[in-house]
Amino acid sequence: MAKTNDLRLAKGYNMQVLKDTFRKLNPVEMVRNPVMMVVEIGTLVTLWFTIQASTPGTRFYNGLVTVILFFTILFATFAEAYAEARGRAQADFLRKTKSSTKAKILRADGGFDLVESASLEKGTRCLVEAGDVIPGDGMVIEGIGSIDESAITGESAPVVKTVEDSVTGGTTLMSDRLVIEITTHPGESFLDRMIALVEGAKRQKTPNEIALSALLGVLTLIFVLVVVTLAPIAGYYGSGATDTTTLVALLVCLIPTTIGALLSAIGIAGMNRVSQVNVVAKSGRAVEAAGDIDTIILDKTGTITIGNRMATEFFPVSGVTLAELADAALLSSLADTTPEGRSVVELSQRMLNLQLLPKADGEPIPFSAHTRMSGIDLVDGRQIRKGAVSAIKEIVAGAQDELDQYAEHVARQGATPLGCSVDGRALGIICLKDVVKPGLKEKFRDFREMGIRTVMATGDNRITAAVIAEEAGVDDFIAEAKPEDKIELIRREQAEGKLVAMTGDGTNDAPALAQADVGLAMNSGTMAAKEAGNMIDLDSNPTKLLEVVMVGKQLLITRGALTTFSIANDVAKYFAIIPAMFASVPLLHVLGALNIMGLKTPHGAILSALIFNALIIPALIPFAVRGVKYRAESADRMLARNIFNWGVLGVIIPFAGIWVIDRVLGIFGLA
Structure with missing residues (x-):
């Protein structure tokens, strides 16, 4: 996260983090994490054997293992407490800001x-x-x-x-x-929502987090059975590494403690990252679902396009110059304060290369739904009109076919034609277009590479919708869409096993927002829409959905990367420790050949692996909190990159780390 929160933590939250770290050592709290629960039980077991040890050497070794195991648990609880404190720091800062402003x-x-x-x-x-x-908002x-x-x-x-x-x-x-x-009404601002988010009910685990916890629990059980099996084998062959403390330490080294320690911190940090883009998620489930989205449904107006039609081009009829049409369009629009009117003025000004706008002496004619035109009656007697092409055709003589041709040409571009005339003479067509927001095409391409399908929903006719869809780069579109069409599309996609996201702000969007797996409601929208969605965008920017999906992807990528790293760690530690434990057994000398790091004693190998196991947890806390760097790519490529980067690193780093620690312990006579 940002330096601002880091400073606030350093100034006022270090003591609270420490309190929460020790509070989470309570078995009632720890039982939610089966991996770390096994480590805690192992710590108590080794502590008991430390107290019961009959020789100083055994007591020292048992005590050293107990201390290392204790710090392993401490670092794990610190990771979760630190992630929670960052959110609490922000909420407390906001509460203070709210009360003092x-x-x-x-x-x-x-x-x-x-x-x-x-x-x-x-x-x-x-x-x-x-x-x-x-x-306030x-x-x-x-x-x-x-x-x-x-x-x-x-x-x-x-x-x-x-x-x-x-x-x-x-x-x-x-x-x-x-x-x-x-x-916003009192109690509904961003500050209120953030405080409620942090101080509300305990964060519930998401389905993926529950599944991963179950997997880690199964892996832990398997390694318990492996270690229990190793004890009689080692005893039979006369290996010295059969004492209970060593076996407990071996178990802790082999179970996936790294991801077990960081799992909660990753989920909490994901919630915090969503708040950084001014989105309030009602649950971690919504954030995680955003990372698994298969289909995104986006409104055209205000989401894909700017939302206001802009003048983009002039089409003069035969016998009329471009400058003449631009001048008439400018004069007829000077009194028009709508976004469309201002855009006509800006386009005319560029076309005519005017530094200052002229003064129009005359009587402005406001737009009327009856005449479907607006314009100006100048003092020199000229009457300039602009409006619907059919309305302009009724007051002009000639150039009817040419007006129709240009109007059809503009319509095929997905734009709106606007006719212009002066004193009953047709001048040409003004092209008004709802401009696609810059950068969207690249974002949609990134989503396509990730396997996410984008669908534009619009009330426009098929011709206009097709043009906008092609320009924006969406995968599909539905034209002349009604609210019931959106919910039908969502249900159809979900019936195929896909997760769907959409945005909305009106009461008529509420059913679709409730049906979607990720429903992003606009803060400026109706209460029905905000209640139906599982996320609220405080900026009321419909394109924010794209950022939310990226945050969700980053959450899943981070969890996957650190899980890969943790499992690779366990594999490396397995091949580092087992050969050292059985290297002294003549019948199993082949295992000694696998002791490529040259670890001299089983106890030295165990201590080195345990210390590395404890230190790697705090080393990875920044990755868990900030998230692994996000890249837009396909799931297969992402998986391959994670396995290569984090998997290979997860194998190499333990070998190097354990070797260095073993040599340091050797200096002090502990290996």
């Missing part, structure tokens, strides 16, 4: 009143000046400023926010001045 509520006379931020109602308008903490309605969001996201780089951008309570305005409108 004052809001400047604007008055009608332009002044403001200071009130507690916790009392802000939805719709309240507040003034935020440079250095102020933003009092809201939307910028005036101004532009740079905001420090590190308290929420952990990212130190400031973010520029302008009109219609969302802001989060608890962040700090670094520059300029903003007027924001609060968009």
Whole structure:
């Protein structure tokens, strides 16, 4: 995670982490982790034999093994306590921020009143000046400023926010001045949700985590049987490594303690990483499900496209120059404050290479649903109109066929044609297009490489939908889609055994959000949508679903990588210890040939492996908390890379580590 949280932990949470670390040694807590429960029982057993030892040498060896086993458990509980404390540190910081923040509520006379931020109602308008903490979740309605969001996201780089951008309570305005409108009711802000997330009921294990815990439990049982079997074999052949303490130590070295110790920390950290992208997950199950998604259903408007149609091109009819059409479009749109109208002005200004906008002397004609046109009546007598092509055709003479041809051409591009005329003479067509958001095509390609299918849902006709789908790079689309069509698509995909994710914000999206395996509801949406989804996007950005899926993938990749590393560790330790244990047995001298590290004594091999086993857990805590680096690739390639990188490292590192530790122990006469 980010340096901000690390600093807060260093300043105020070290003592709490230590308390939680020792609290988790309670067998009632430890029973949830069968691997570490075996280690704890083994520690108690070796402690008993340390107390009962009859010679100083035996007591020293037993005591040393007991201490190493104790630190192994301690490091495991520390990993979980550390991951939990990072989330708690953020929640406590947010609670402190919430209780200390004052809001400047604007008055009608332009002044403001200071009130507690916790009392802000939805719709309240507040003034935020440079250095102020933003009092609540809201939307910028005036101004532009740079905001420090590190308290929420952990990212130190400031973010520029302008009109219609969302802001989060608890962040700090670094520059300029903003007027924001609060968009949440008391108790529903990001701060409230984060505090509830951390302080609510105990985190429930996800299905994959439960399955992995069961697998680790089975592996532990198998190694218990192996070690129990080794005892009489070693005794029969006269090996000196048959005492109970050595066998317990051998068992701990062979069972998958590394992943057993880090499993909970990985899951907790996954929840925290989702909060860093301003998404509140109602459970760890939702985060994990995001990593297993097979199909993503995305709305077109506002998700794949910007959501506002933008003027992109002019098509003048015969006898009309491009400059003449651009000039008429500009004059007719100067009074049009809609996003479409502003985009016509911007395109005309570029076409005409104008530094300053002209002044239109005349009477603006607002758009009317009856006439389906707008425009301006200039003082020089010219009447300029723009609107639906069919409406323009009714007031012009000539160029009818040419208008139809250009209109059809624009429609086939997935855009909307807008006719333009002056004094009953057709000038041409303005192309209005809902622009696809930049970078989406590359993201969808990454998902395709991971085996995730993307489907665009839109109410547009098939021609427009097909054009947008091709431009965006989605795998499939459904046109003229109604709410029931979305839920039917989800059910059809799930019937084929696939996991489905979708976004939504309206009451009519609630059934589909509830049906989807991952339902990302917009914070600006209806309460029904937010209740139906299992995640809430506080920024109300529908494309956030793509980031959530990546966080889920990173969680699963991290768990898989560390599991591979842990199992490879166990294999390496097995081949390091067993040969050393039986190297002195004449009939089993072939095992001595496998002692490639030259470990001199069974006790030295056991101690070296135990120390390495304990030290590797804290060494891997940063990987568990931050997550293994995410790459967009197919599941097969990902598996192969994990097995090669983490599997090979998991074999090599124990051999090197145990060899070094054995040589150090030899210096002190312990090996």
